[in-house]
Amino acid sequence: MSVAGRVGRVLETHQLDLPKNGGNCGNGGSRILDPPYDYGHPRMMRNLIAILMLATSAFAADPVIALRNANIETMAAAGRIEKATVVIRNGKIEAVGKDVAIPDDAKVIDAAGGTIMPGIIDPFFEVNVAAATADAAPRTIVIGGRTVTVPGGVGGRPNTFTRVADNFYPYDAGYKPLPRVGFTRLNLVASGNGQSAMIRVNPADPDHMMDRADGIAFASITNQSDSLDQIRTKLEQAKRGSNSATMAKVMAGQAGGQMWLDVHDGKAPLIVSAANSAAIAHLVRAVEPYKNVKLTIMASGVAFADAIESLKGKNVRCVVHPNLEMLPNTRDRFAPARMLHEAGIAFGFSLTSRPQATADIDNSLVQQEFPLFPVAMLVKSGLPRQVALAALSKQPATILGIEATHGSIEAGKMADLLLYTGDPLDPASRLRLTIVDGRTTHAND
Amino acid sequence: MRMTKLFTTFILGLGFVAFAQEAKKADAPKEEKKAEAPKEAKKAEAPKEVKKPITAIVGADIYTVTKGVIRNGVVLIQDGKILKVGQDVTIPEGAIRIDATGKVITPGFVSVNATGVAVAAVGGAGGGGPPTPGGGGATPQSRIADSLNPFDRNIQFCLANGITTANVEVASGGGGRFGRAEGEDDPPFPLPPELLEDDTRVCPCCGMAIIDTQPIGPTVPTDRNARRSAVVKMTFGDMSNMLVKESPFCHMSAGSFAGAMNRHQWRETIKRAKQAVKDKAAADVSGEDTAPAATPGAGGRRGNVTEEVLKLVKKEIPLRTEAYSAEQMRDAIALAKELDYNLILDGVHEAWLMAGELGSAKVQTVLTPRSRRRPQPGRDDTTGSSIETSSFLEKAGVPFTVAPLGNSVSLDGLPGRDLTSIALEAAFAVRGGCSEATALEALTIVPARMMGLADRIGSIEEGKDADLLILDGNPLDYRTYVEKAVIGGKVYYDRMREKIYPVGPRQ
Numbered sequence: 001m002s003v004a005g006r007v008g009r010v011l012e013t014h015q016l017d018l019p020k021n022g023g024n025c026g027n028g029g030s031r032i033l034d035p036p037y038d039y040g041h042p043r044m045m046r047n048l049i050a051i052l053m054l055a056t057s058a059f060a061a062d063p064v065i066a067l068r069n070a071n072i073e074t075m076a077a078a079g080r081i082e083k084a085t086v087v088i089r090n091g092k093i094e095a096v097g098k099d100v101a102i103p104d105d106a107k108v109i110d111a112a113g114g115t116i117m118p119g120i121i122d123p124f125f126e127v128n129v130a131a132a133t134a135d136a137a138p139r140t141i142v143i144g145g146r147t148v149t150v151p152g153g154v155g156g157r158p159n160t161f162t163r164v165a166d167n168f169y170p171y172d173a174g175y176k177p178l179p180r181v182g183f184t185r186l187n188l189v190a191s192g193n194g195q196s197a198m199i200r201v202n203p204a205d206p207d208h209m210m211d212r213a214d215g216i217a218f219a220s221i222t223n224q225s226d227s228l229d230q231i232r233t234k235l236e237q238a239k240r241g242s243n244s245a246t247m248a249k250v251m252a253g254q255a256g257g258q259m260w261l262d263v264h265d266g267k268a269p270l271i272v273s274a275a276n277s278a279a280i281a282h283l284v285r286a287v288e289p290y291k292n293v294k295l296t297i298m299a300s301g302v303a304f305a306d307a308i309e310s311l312k313g314k315n316v317r318c319v320v321h322p323n324l325e326m327l328p329n330t331r332d333r334f335a336p337a338r339m340l341h342e343a344g345i346a347f348g349f350s351l352t353s354r355p356q357a358t359a360d361i362d363n364s365l366v367q368q369e370f371p372l373f374p375v376a377m378l379v380k381s382g383l384p385r386q387v388a389l390a391a392l393s394k395q396p397a398t399i400l401g402i403e404a405t406h407g408s409i410e411a412g413k414m415a416d417l418l419l420y421t422g423d424p425l426d427p428a429s430r431l432r433l434t435i436v437d438g439r440t441t442h443a444n445d
Numbered sequence: 446m447r448m449t450k451l452f453t454t455f456i457l458g459l460g461f462v463a464f465a466q467e468a469k470k471a472d473a474p475k476e477e478k479k480a481e482a483p484k485e486a487k488k489a490e491a492p493k494e495v496k497k498p499i500t501a502i503v504g505a506d507i508y509t510v511t512k513g514v515i516r517n518g519v520v521l522i523q524d525g526k527i528l529k530v531g532q533d534v535t536i537p538e539g540a541i542r543i544d545a546t547g548k549v550i551t552p553g554f555v556s557v558n559a560t561g562v563a564v565a566a567v568g569g570a571g572g573g574g575p576p577t578p579g580g581g582g583a584t585p586q587s588r589i590a591d592s593l594n595p596f597d598r599n600i601q602f603c604l605a606n607g608i609t610t611a612n613v614e615v616a617s618g619g620g621g622r623f624g625r626a627e628g629e630d631d632p633p634f635p636l637p638p639e640l641l642e643d644d645t646r647v648c649p650c651c652g653m654a655i656i657d658t659q660p661i662g663p664t665v666p667t668d669r670n671a672r673r674s675a676v677v678k679m680t681f682g683d684m685s686n687m688l689v690k691e692s693p694f695c696h697m698s699a700g701s702f703a704g705a706m707n708r709h710q711w712r713e714t715i716k717r718a719k720q721a722v723k724d725k726a727a728a729d730v731s732g733e734d735t736a737p738a739a740t741p742g743a744g745g746r747r748g749n750v751t752e753e754v755l756k757l758v759k760k761e762i763p764l765r766t767e768a769y770s771a772e773q774m775r776d777a778i779a780l781a782k783e784l785d786y787n788l789i790l791d792g793v794h795e796a797w798l799m800a801g802e803l804g805s806a807k808v809q810t811v812l813t814p815r816s817r818r819r820p821q822p823g824r825d826d827t828t829g830s831s832i833e834t835s836s837f838l839e840k841a842g843v844p845f846t847v848a849p850l851g852n853s854v855s856l857d858g859l860p861g862r863d864l865t866s867i868a869l870e871a872a873f874a875v876r877g878g879c880s881e882a883t884a885l886e887a888l889t890i891v892p893a894r895m896m897g898l899a900d901r902i903g904s905i906e907e908g909k910d911a912d913l914l915i916l917d918g919n920p921l922d923y924r925t926y927v928e929k930a931v932i933g934g935k936v937y938y939d940r941m942r943e944k945i946y947p948v949g950p951r952q
Contacts, residue, residue, distance in 0.1 A: 225591040278594035281684050306596040309682060329598050 062438050064089045066102040067419060070111035075118050075394040075408035086116060088415040091438035095411050109419075114432060117424050118393035118409055119184025119201075119416035123400055124218075124271060124298045124319050124350040129167040129190040161255045162194030165213035170199075170206035178203070179434045179442035181351070181371045184416035185211065187400050189271070193219035193230045195256050196271070198400065201434075202441045216400060217256065217263050222275035223282050231272065232286050235293070238264030266292030269401045271319070273298040277306030277328075284310050291315075296399045298350065301325035301336025308343050317399050318347040322374040322391075324381075337391065338383045348395035349375065349388075376425040385425065497524045500934065501536045504546030508920065510882075510889050511904040520550060522911040525933035530905050548928060551885065551920045552904050553609025553912035554867055555892040557811055560614045560852040562599040563677045563687070564592050589615055589675045589691055595684045599854040603679050604930040604938035605945040606866035607888075607920070609912045610902055612693055614674045614852065671753040672696040676896055678912070679930070681937050693896035694765035694789060695753040699773065702766070702780060715784045718754045762897065763787035763809070769818060771795040771828075778806045789895055791848070793838075794818040794830035800841035809895055810838060810845040812887075814873035836878030846892040847871045847884075872921045881921055888920070924951070 068085040074096060085100040086093060094103075102108060168188065178186075183201040196215030202208065217234075221227045238260045241248040251257035262268035270287075274280045274297055284307075287295050297311075298319040304311070306328050311318070320336045327334050340347045351371065370376075372392075379388045397407025405414050415438040422429030434442035500522040507515040507530060519536060521528040536542065592615065603611060674696060676689040702708055756762045764781065768774040769792040781788040790796075791811040795818075796803055803810065812834060820829035831837075838845045847870040871884040893903025901910045911934040918925040926946050930938035941948050 223592055223594055225587040228591050276594070277596040278684075281595060282591060282593075285684070306682070310684075328596070329601075 062091060064094075064103055064106040065435070065438070066106035066108045067111045067116060067433075068102065068108060070114050070116045070419065072096060072409055073115060073117040073389055073424070074410060075390055076410045078410070086409060086415075086417070088435065088438045091415055093409060093411055093413050093415045093417075096409055109433070111419055111432075113422065115420045115423050115429075116409065116417055117389060117420070118407055119418055119434065119436065120182045120351065120392045121185045121187070121348075121396035121400070121407060121416075122183060122350050122352055123187045123296070123348050123396040124273065125186040125188050125352055127164065127167075127188050127190055129162055129164065160192050160194075162190045162192055163197075163255070164188045164190055164194060164215065165197035165210065168197055168199070168210060168213075170203070170209045175201065175203040175209070179436075180431060180444070182418045182431050182434060183351075184418075184434065184436045184441075185402075185406060187215060187271070187396075189218040189273075191220055193217070195259055198402070200436050202436050202439060204441065205439075214259070216268055217259050217270045218272070219270075220273040220275070221279050221283060223278040227279075228282055228286055231270075231283065234260045235264055235287070235290050239290070263293060264290060266294055269294040269296060269399060271296040271298060271399065274303060275299075277303040280304070280307035281310045284314055284316065288314070294401070296348075301334070301339070302328050304336055305334065305339060308339065308345075311345055312343055316345065317395070318345055319350050319396075319399065320347055322349045322351065322378055322388075324377070335378050335381055335383060337378050337388070338381070341383060341387050346395060346398075347391055348399050349391045370427045370430075372425060373427060376427060379425055389424070499523045499528060499537050499540040500543065501534075501540045502543045502545050502550065502915070503536070504544055505548045505550045505915065507905055508549060508551045508885060509905040510552055510885055511906060518550075520905065520911075520913070522931075522934045525911055525935075527905060527907055527909050527911050527913075529907055545915050549916040549918060549920060549925075550905065551607075551914050551916060552889045552902065553914055553930060553932065554607040554888045555846075555896070555898075555903060556603075556608050556611040556848070556867055557846055557892045557895060558614070558848045558852045559603070559608075559611035562603055562611060562613055562854060563594060563597050563679065564589065564613050564615050564675070589673075590688050593677070593684055593687055595680065595682050595687060600679045600681045601938060601943055601945060602854045604681065605927055605940070605943065607868055607914050607916075607927045607930065608679060609914070609930055609932050609937075610676060610678050610689065610893075610898075612674050612892075612896060613677050614672055614696075671751060672698070676898065678932055679937065680932050680935070683935075683937075686933060689901075690896065690898065692753050692756070693762060693898075695757040695762055695786075696765040699767040702776065708780070711780070712784065714750060714754060715758060715786075718750045718758045721750055721755060722758055757786050760787060763789045763895065765789040765791065765811075767791045769794045771798045774799060774803065774808075778802065778808060781808075782806065792816070793834065793845075795828060796843070797831045797834040797837040798828060800834075800837040800843055803838070803843045804841035808843065809891070810843055811848050812838065812845045812874065813848050813850060814870060814877055815850060832873070832877040834877060835874035835883070839879040839883045844891045844894070845874075845887055846895065847874055847887045868920055868925070869923055872923060875921055881919075884921055 065088040066085060067088075069083055070086065072081045072084050072086060074081060078096070081096070081098060084096065084098045085102060087095045087100055087103060087106060089103075095101075167190070178201045186199050186201060188197045188199060194217075196218050197210065198212040198215050199209045200211050219230050221230060234256075237247070237251055237257075241251045241257075241261050242264055248261060251261055259268060263270045270293055272283055272295065274283055277299075280297055280299055280303055283295075283297060287293050293315075294317075295315070296317040296319060299307075301320055301323065302325050304318060304320065305325075318340055320340065322337060324333045324335055326332065337347060337349070351374075375388050375392065379385050394403065394407040397403040400406075406416060407413075409417055415435055417435050418424070418431060419433040419435075420429045421432050430444055431442065432444050433440060502520045502522070504517060505520075507518040507520060509515060509530060512530075515530065515532055518530060518532050519534040520530050521534060521536070521540070671692070671694075673692065674694070675691045676693050678687055678689055680687050700707070702711055753762065757764055764786050766777060766789075768777045768790045774790055774793065774796065777788060777790060787809075788806070789809045789811065790803075793803075793810045793812055794816065796810060796812070814832060814835055816830060818830040835845065847867065849867055849870045868888060871888050874887060875881055875884045890899060890903035893899045893901075902912050903909075905913060910932075912932050914920075914927050915929040915931070916925050917928050926940055927938065928940050929936050940946060
């Protein structure tokens, strides 16, 4: 990182501290200082001094924000609080409630008529690892006078261990529109298996997007031996590892070894994408002997509909798309989310369905005026509202094992929240503010 | 909501035979063991009888297959097994009564031939990301138990046509110089063998039959591998007791024995396998761990002594191969006599010519009564198929099962989506002159014996698996529908529920 780049970024942050747009600190996502800078200017000089002071504690310098007069869907024990206030300080929620005193140093945003809910967490945001590096892109080669196009490289191979953080490319254009959808945190996964990475959705500050480079274990499976063995052999090894210190040492030396030891002991969750209903049944069967494993299954609604009996009463969470789908072998539409809810199975939503964070993104979701429309439709057709809202934030946080710090609006939790002009599930309302770790990543004022 | 309704009906359906599901789940590992050692399990469970709920199906004509027809009889089912069958059966107090007055009960049909049912997966039907290349399904690298797909729609089609157990081919045999390599996918639309191997070719210009010439050189010897298959019960949505047995046959393509060199290769393979069995026995006596040759595949790529071949020489499983003409059948019989193994022949178009020979050689056959082969001019013993083959086989005491024209769920196939089905194929055998009893055996006990599962399936007898069909008429009538298909005492198909066939009454 060049010094100039650093200065530019901090300067930008600093300038945003100045009261603007009625106290909103939105940066519009892509604003940069217009060169040439006039360093001789007294105000600029003052800024530079401020930068030097701030350089050591960039986050601490974030403004204190108070959002008042809002209806707050806390997703916590407090439930929905009407006409209440949230105070955000140092990236965390300082206080929530009806009678919260607004600190003197706070920038006050009046959210009258608006609703605040926790930021959307996507528990299964698939990134195309191969496309993120240039040498793995599809290329054309000539063999013996014939032109052959070789498909893109490393990421395509199944069953290879991928540590997503090592391939994370924060400058990808695919992340740019995500704040205005309401995403605050993503669990990045790739094809095959590996270790996910959890990121803050703050594409304006690419250097600080990475939240947890050591994410959770993920895998994609189908009903084939080598595919299922990805899970079975790792759990088998980890079981031996939990009984023998030597084995544990060996595993800790392997790629993802420690992670799988934690999965086995229930200290870390496991998320698996199942290609079909049979894969779900096989997966549940394979994991069943390991009582501590916190398993989450990602699959299509059709697959869940088939395999629902094998999920009932099991210690399993699910991830579905908030869509309507066809019942297996019929033309009857059904809501997979509602089916899971009625079967007593906890689930989270993933709003994205393809490798998203690539430049050639087919991102119909973020092009929508109202990205939560499918969720709203599910609620209209009978899915309880609280269940639907929880599936956007609290459940994904639980699935990812970060529920202690994320997924709900409570004092002490990280300040990831969304302010809507009206009800979040009303197609007439708009997302007004997206706040990630106390910083505004999207503002629509 | 529809979904809930669907599940409720499903659960009610299960309650119909009201199996002690919880109890069953609780000793699930035991159940698996039972599959391996059914006799032991049977003994072990005898004292528990009192506790488990009993279901009684009453009022139906019961075609037991092995013990005649019981008019207006009673079947008692307990713990997935048949507890009692007969007319004078006292129904225990508290038993769940199912009225099947006027209906017909037969054992579930058993198919020796199936492809693309229950094992091939519907790959990439969802999930978060792109499906794993290969899309799922059985590959030679994948174990069958891991490739089962209990949610395959084809299972329901099979059940709708009465098939409760099928031998599903998961990998075609490879090898042979012009054969497909092992692991290569099946063609998407498998052609019936008589189409592939029909030698009734006609000259395009003059319309005269082309007579085969002998090849100039001997066929190049290459290793042939047995086709992989597994016996699978059609328990839709329930994987726990689905896989019954792997490799019930040593199933070799006819080409494995074609030509002197191939035959030599086969003799060598058998010789090596016999040696391996002998070595193993000797090692067991002397207490050594393993004899090197006893390990499957020890022979290397050439003359591979596979698990199937070892079982073949131990007479645990029979050799199964295709033989259409009398000449091919005689060759196969001679080889089986020489090398001493049991034989199942598929096709057997010209069996009517030599039924006696087949009978004295104790050959079992797989017959497709509708399949046709024209007489071939220029070859004395090639006289084509006959609809009467079934009656010739019956008279000569040659057991035969029936196979539809195709092995998959397709037009003309296993449970054809037109009205052809495996039972209709058996009806064609009756058309050819055999008795209805023999035709019903061809659907049930004969294939069960072929697969070595006669102690579990294929007839309605005490102690056997409660795999049965409730039909609305004679099993061999083309109008008859399967009302309910029961496997292990549980209803897996209900005509009124699945709506695969018309649900209304006939006018």
